[in-house]
Amino acid sequence: MNKLYVGNLSPSVTVEDLEQLFGERKLPAPEQVLLKSGYAFVDFPDQNSAIKAIETLSGKVELHGKLIEVDYSVPKKLR
Numbered sequence: 001m002n003k004l005y006v007g008n009l010s011p012s013v014t015v016e017d018l019e020q021l022f023g024e025r026k027l028p029a030p031e032q033v034l035l036k037s038g039y040a041f042v043d044f045p046d047q048n049s050a051i052k053a054i055e056t057l058s059g060k061v062e063l064h065g066k067l068i069e070v071d072y073s074v075p076k077k078l079r
Contacts, residue, residue: 003073006040010064
């Protein structure tokens with residue numbers, strides 16, 4: 001699964017902020033970023049990139065003053 005949920009985002013976070021964050025952490029550029037208010041869905045090119053993003057970012061990195069959460073995106077039907 002390559003689609004990730006990025007949560008606990010400040011309302012002022014932009015797609016560019018997220019892409020810059022991934023670049024600073026030497027993560028591959030996401031194929032797609034869908035930004036909502038307070039969270040985003042991010043598609044990575046492969047599963048290894050997704051795993052690395054979770055391990056590198058989740059609960060460890062602040063963006064606009066908030067500690068972000070990163071995990072696999074789970075479809076509503078499976079929650």
